[in-house]
Amino acid sequence: MMMNGNVGSGDRGMTSLLSGERVAKSSVRIEACGDLDELGAVLGALAACLGEGRAELKREIEDIQGELLHIGAWMGTTPDSAAARALPGFTSGPLLSLEGAIARMEKALPPLSNFILPGGHPSAAWAHIARTVCRRAERRVTAVSPDAPTAAVLPYLNRLSTYLFVAARFCNKENGVPDTAWRI
């Protein structure tokens, strides 16, 4: 019977990629995996403070958390390995879903004419935090230089930041909290 879980083989600062290589936990691939993991956790916090009647947003967030795990698996896999050949490719489908969700929420929002300050309703604040973590994850993933099967990853993360910005505004509007414009 197989089990999941930590066995303690990383107690000295090394870990295994999905493709088997032993690497330092400070390596670029593990840094990318860590930021994707953090983003998934922050999205969990966002979902947790969404009120009743936000089923669609919650479902989208769960889908995104799943996609982030998928991207994390790719970040932990070197090209041309057996694991890379068996791992399902990251397609453009999730990107199209994000774009559809962005369009849906933008329809309900007034046009933006100023920079806005992150914050407002707690759910909006979490969406802004998620957006910044997403940008960091994107930078880390860029450093890994994704290979062909993950070509759709960078557009996805780029669009995910947009989604989270729009989601923050959407959460404020749905909760009756106005966005705070930046005034110089």
Added chain:
Amino acid sequence: MADLNQGRGRSFDTRVLWVEWLSRTAFAVRLERPSGFLFLPGQSIRVDQDGMERDYSLASGPGDDHLTLCVRLVPGGMLSPRLAGLKPGDLLHFTGPHGYFLYQSAGARSVFVATGTGVAPFVSMARAGARSFTLLHGVRTAQDLYFREELAASASRYVPCLSEDVTQGGFRGLVTTWAEGNLAPGSYDFYLCGNRSMIRDFTLLVDERFPGSRVSTEVFH
């Protein structure tokens, strides 16, 4: 590979062909191979019996017309006693294939390390054509050396590591102890399948003594 990706996680119903005891504490379950079920050597299936799910590596070759699981009987366990009681013709539900414990190299630099029924994926890899590997099988007594003849015929070096009984040959001690004293310095492709303590201790040994190696792991209870 596209077919395998599409098949990941699919549900299948199959029938039991037979259950055979490998030792006093472990048994093999042979299943009909459902049409359309593809897998790679080293992958597993998730058996669902009365709502209880457990993952088991396949010991079959990818070209075999049947599926074989190696199961350690856990007294009082939730699933293994039920599997031990299966009869030919009984229905079994599973999903799969799952996992990325995959053989990706060739030649003498591959070292397979198993404890107990963790040898199952290596049987699958050998049946898929893996050769010239070193296999360390850690067990308590020689009767627990499942698939011994078959694996010894495929391996360039087959090392039974027995913790209790060496009357039928083999190394007296842990797989880590054998590797520490007998494996030449260098980098290898290690495949570890077994209990937590073996995987932890062996991986730490690799970091210390065999830098530059790859380590793929599958934790078994």
